[in-house]
Amino acid sequence: MTAALTPDQIADHFTRSDGSYLFARWGRPVAPIVFGVDDATLATVKGAIEAVVTLAGHQMAETDPELGVNLLVFFCRDWDELLAVPDLDRLVEGLGPTVARLRAAGANQYRAFRFDAAGAIKAAFVFVRMDAAMQDTPAADIALLQAVQTIVLWSERAFADRSPLIRAKGVAVLRPEIAALIAAAYDRVMPAQATDPSHALRLAARLTAT
Structure with missing residues (x-):
């Protein structure tokens, strides 16, 4: 034990x-969407999110009534790819400086959160850069790690x-x-x-x- x-x-x-x-913690059901992966990896990522949400005793949803989706997971090979995503700079404050900082640090993952009036998590943005270390890591491991790190702040x-x-x-x-x-x-x-x-x-x- x-x-x-x-x-x-x-x-x-x-x-x-x-x-x-x-x-x-999340104050609303989690409605995820995943970008930059094939169908098999998509299922793995969503499965990991659902498993952790279920563990928490929280809820999943197909859509968020206010935001449409509220957990956005992006996989990329270079941080600069994020700058080309339409309207992402409107969702993630300070996206340009953040990308520059991540590039300079050689980082391979980053998470940003938004909160509601009560201070609960309203939305989360997960960014994973598939560098050599990430490419050597099983997709299931990456998915579970990101799910765990976004279920609470x-x-x-x-x-x-x-x-x-x-x-x-x-x-x-x-x-x-x-x-x-x-x-x-x-x-x-x-x-x-x-x-x-x-x-x-x-x-x-x-x-x-x-």
Whole structure:
């Protein structure tokens, strides 16, 4: 049996590099769309998203009544390709400078979020550049990793030292303690957004109660 995360360990997952605590989860059903992949990979990505959404006890949808779709996943071979996507700069604020920063850093993934008036996640944009490292990674692993990292707003440092995935019999699966944390975060009595570190204590109480 996997030991539950401690309150401090939980807080680390939502404490940003400036020391502030910020958590958010989806406040509406997730309606995804995927660009830049073949049909087989499309099914893999959507399947991973559905699996993580189901784990959270949240809902999927074909469309979002306000936005049409609210989880947009883009696969590209070069960051500059994003600049050619029609109207993407209207959806992702500061797209040009962001692309320049990602290019300079040699990054291969990036996520951006939008929030509703209550602070819950309203939309998410996932960008994956298929560099050599990504091309050597199974599509199922990439899909699950991106799904996990968009189901809640994690700190940018949350998985810097340890992936949320492990391999079981050659297949990538979610680490049990992270799966339990996601499920606790979507407990109906928990807030959709939190900025007080005491939120981590409430999550810890739900982990030890299950």
